[in-house]
Amino acid sequence: MDIIVTVKQVSDPEIPPAFFKVDEAARQVLLPPGMSWVMNGYDANALEAGLRLKELHGGKLTVISLGDYKVRDTLKRALAMGADQAILLDDPAFADGDSYTTALVLAEVIKKNGSFDLILSGRQASDTDAGQVHLGIAELLGIPGIVPVLKVEKTGDTLQVERLVEGGLQVLEVQPPAALGISSEFYEPRNPSVRNLVTAGRSQIQILGLADLGLTASQVGKSGARCQLRRLFIEARESCVELIESDPSAGAGIKLAERLHDEKLI
């Protein structure tokens, strides 16, 4: 089974709220200095899902990402985790695109890369929280696109997909090829060994640009984008909490219950 996993490199999602700043004039998020770049969490779950399928059914696993040179670190980590091949789409023409242009470029490279059975992506990226690119790829390739997916298995020629729905799960049988947006509950990503990290550090990442795809500059990046960012800002939050205090704190529970009762909240 040949699997494509799309990954995005994002700013560390655990940055505390107080550290976020934006440059409103430039419409840019200013990240705190020294912050680390990481593989988007849900993409790591998708990669883990792909690796487990590969271990069971064989085949080749390719990771692809659109981004700049920094993204090599994330792709090398994916190789260290067990991916067979990594492709980076890096071209100034791709800059400032949106979900549409990103999906377009990724779909193009997937077509070029040859046959595949499954495309796995994280259900959404933790920076834009949009959840669009993998569904866009599915649409552009004309294959089923399912989100959010808890679990995927393969028996014979079909995929068994567990999709999260309100209050439970849907169990679907899907004819591959398909694109799935993976959630975090089931696929805890493995930690690559130091030795694999060292080997991956030396391995090649294939870098492709606009000229390698059958697209023109007007279709990608800012010129191809269909969504315009008009304004970026931060909404300040003032605390209005009333703290219930008691010494020892065992009494605080009793005081809280009484306060809630007085306020007719319980």
Next chain:
Amino acid sequence: MPTDNIMVIAETGSEGLSEISFELLGAAQTLVGQMGGRVVAVLAGCRVCEHAGALAERGANRVLVVDHELLEPYRAETHLPVLVEIIKREEPAAIFLGHTFTGQELGPRLAFRLGTAITTDCIRLEPAGDRVVMTKPLHGGNVMAEYIIAGSPQIVSLRPHAFAQTGPSRSTGEVLDMEVNLEGGQTKTRLVGTIREDSGKGKQLKNAEVIVSGGRGLGGAENWHYVEELAEALGAAIGATRAVVDAGWVPASLQIGLTGTIVSPELYIAVGISGAPQHIAGMSGARTIIAINCDPDANIFKYARYGVVGDWKEVLPGLIQRIKELREK
């Protein structure tokens, strides 16, 4: 010629029309009030026509019903072509979907298929000329962005509970049955079953008036029963953070937040929850939030009305006991 109408994609669940349908109507009604146009609701499914009246009475000027057995159970594969056909016929200026598990799957595909764009998970909408300015949280809610879609139709998925529902309208809209070409062709996805994952103890999260929610601060699955006991004492539903779900202490259906369920109860009690923006995204609409956390700087206190800075192990026994006494009276 595109119209200036707003199309609302209604959603149904096991209990009939979902609340989000009325939130979509509410948002659409406000915007047509400012920008002109009419509200057109689409209701697609099997044996759904009985719900059309409620949409027509609560804000839809027109309800387009597609009733077909191939549309049940929901699969994006069967619903998409139906929606595309209706949209091409109706040419709305904008389309509103819910940012629900269904809308998350349908929305982006619809936008790509129609050659336009979508802004997902929006919390505010405003008019600007003939465009709709769509406000969407980024970075889990740490940053806000306003987007405009140049193409047509402008598609947007709305975060549940972020918009007020419509009440009964003065006039009732018309209901029309739509003939749509639904070829019984081969589908590539087949539903083989559904698994309900109820909270076991505690009530259903959705529509609960009181929710007790636990986080990683509980320390382990073996302590989860404290959350259940507090919920039981209050007759509350039980929720959890993603940290707790990913650790496997509770099923995914209990997760509250950006990538879980969005709730807006009267009372929300957060125990051992730090208040990460992705969790806040799912519960900041609660009327009163109570936080119990040993870290005085925890972000949850910024959203709480009442808080206890302390170890839940010391706070909860007294709280549970006293609530039981007070509620017995």
